[in-house]
Amino acid sequence: MTRKKIIIRILQILIVLFGISFFTFLLTYLAPGDPAQIMLTSSGVMPTEETVNALRESMGYNDPFIVQYFRWLGNALHGDLGVSFTLNKPVTDLLLERLWPTLKLTLFSVVLMLAVSVPLGMLSAVKENTWVDNLVRGISFIGVSMPNFWIGLLLMLLFCVKLRIFPVISSAGDFKSMILPAVTLAIAMSAKYTRQVRTAILEELHQDYVIGARARGIPERKILWGNVFKNSLLPLITMLGLSIGSLLGGTAVVEVIFSYPGLGSLAVAAITANDYNLIQGYVLWVALIYMVINLIVDISYNFIDPRMRLAR
């Protein structure tokens, strides 16, 4: 990707961020519920008409929508995303303190997922249409059809309640508390990813150059690892990127089940409590991360497929 293209992409990202934040702001503006009232009740003050009005004035909630939005935008560009009124802390701080646990969980889950789905997917592809292939496909299919929160609940039932290996509440954020959430996420993702690995590898295996290599007497193992695998990396990395982007936004459901202190459970709490500032901040964060990762993935294509590099 040329520098020019990268700059265009960054501009596109900014535009989209603008659009999304506008859209979310609009939604929160139109939503029922008075932010001033919510602020007062959550800080334990009884909202009377005067206090509510006074607060509204001071917070600028009586200003027209556009003014409010640009005020928020201006602040956001300075890194000030406002204050969460249910948790009484700056939004930026809240996002940051949940970032590290989320990163850890993401990393762990992805490593687990890759360790399972890449070998299984390759095995399935190489042994196409044998019982091994069918078994792997069958298990993947069921895995994809299961709600991932059910998997989490079942794991919790088994390991926390019945076997008492792990604690039910894992708010400590340490390694032990990460295992079950990571495994839950890994199971759900592996089911999906194994199929994709299989498809990508099969597509390569059916290419003519594989026949050519066989015609030259090259052993299957070399064909698979030296040629096929490398060529199928492209689509796989794209999907990996999407998955990571998704995970970094926080996996609400799993975090809620295991009470894991990540970005996802923060989002759920924020939305449930109508904490608009926090919601805005969170949405912005997720969109940013998602698009940045997509950009990184696109840039990495350059180094993987020479055809892209040379076809200027």
Added chain:
Amino acid sequence: MAMLEVNNITVSYGNDPAVRNFSMTLEEGKICSLVGESGSGKTTVIRAIFGLLPGGGKVTAGDIYFEGNHLLTYDKKQWRKIRGTEMSMIFQDTGAMMNPTRKVGAAYAEYIRTHEKISGAEAARKGIAMLERMRLPSGDNVMQSYPFQLSGGMRQRVGIAMGMTYQPKLLLADEPTSALDVTTQAQIVRQMMELKENYGTSIILVTHNLGIAAYMADHIIVMKDGVIEDQGDRNHILYHSENAYTHKLLDAVPSIGGTRYV
């Protein structure tokens, strides 16, 4: 026993016989051509000889002997030993038969190092030497290029170079010139004739062009719908055949200036 003996084979995909009752023999240093339209089974035959039938294809009757060895009993290991060394195949588009994301040099070196325990640099040298023998003077350049960067003629030369690296006894050529323009076709054809002269290689040439077959081959087999329709040497096919289909094919050969390219 002749170098290659194919005895009455039937090749089927599932329950569908694509080729029936096909037989041929080939002596050393001879060229045989299988001629026919698409779907006649000619490609199926050489793929069967090479053990490279695509998904589901099997030789369901007859046998194939190469240098006295019963090829149909060969396992993967035995095939790996003779493919690329004793028996080679070149295809219609060599470029398509190479990994598009790797340079020609990488693919060539990988091939050489599969059959010989030498270093990467030595393998590259061997490859370049072979390319130059095949009339590709800037061998180093070719090795550093990707398949899509080379012209059709150059790619076919690369294919022939790779196929001939170990001076195989038998070269199977599947429509090696069909994707080329007429001038380049002539060059490649001439180059293949030289192989026979310089190395004594036997060639089975698959083509739909009876003109090229007549030019190159000692023996021609005309195929239609999976069976042998007609066969004989050049003279017979061109001038003495009674077969209606052979006549059809002869009429289809393009002629330049009124004279057929023979």
Added chain:
Amino acid sequence: MGMKKHNFFMTHKVFCIFGILAILLILMAVFAPVVTGGVDPTTGNLRDALLPPGPEHIFGTDKMGRDIFARVIYGARVSLVAAFSVVGISFGIGSLLGVISGYFRGAVDAVIMRLADMMLSFPGLVLAMAVAGILGAAIHNAVLAVAVVTWPKYARLARSLVLKIRDRDYVAAAVTTGSKHGYMLVRYMLPNALPTLIITAATDIGSLMLELAALSFLGFGAVPPTPEWGLMLSEGRAYMQSAPWLMIFPGLAILVTVIIFNMLGDGLRDILDPRQEG
């Protein structure tokens, strides 16, 4: 005539088997009162709370004494209607916008695609959560939220299919003979784009059902006392230790339903477009 039917079944076993199962599922939901023997899923006797599965209540009872079997069966109604609604809305609006976008190009195309891109630059559940959460917890809000997040996929797909056809010669021919836009859209664009779109819709039913269940689980979808499977899982969570059956049966229900519809979608794909690989 019988021979033809027999052949259709044999070559499309998957589609037929799971088609029948899907229909059975739908019938079961429609005739829920019959299947459950008249038991009311929304009321229960507190004295019968948290009973394990037994002859009276084959799936046990929940914390309010409600029969879980009845709730699971009635839950099918909610899940099926919601899932089909989402698919219907996304498919309908998305495809329409996509076809318009691809056919007319220009400013219309740019606007619609920017809008779609905006929605797609987000993991679906997050935005759906935000929309559903802000609009308030209700099943129809969850349906709306998921539809808002899903239509871009259909729009993109429809647009690319239209673009492919648009450039073909017979379309140019029709234009020169003065065919009107509406005619062009219906006669040429739609029939070519429909099969792929329908396959996508069918295979989506399963995953959209999962998303809806997730929203309800988090509290952004169905509200009590509605028997909805995701909600039931959330309710059952607190009683994991003492009454695990609260959690197991609704989960199983989701699993079975999604499997049936996923297989149905795959089977449909095999019929309409055998070239594509799973």
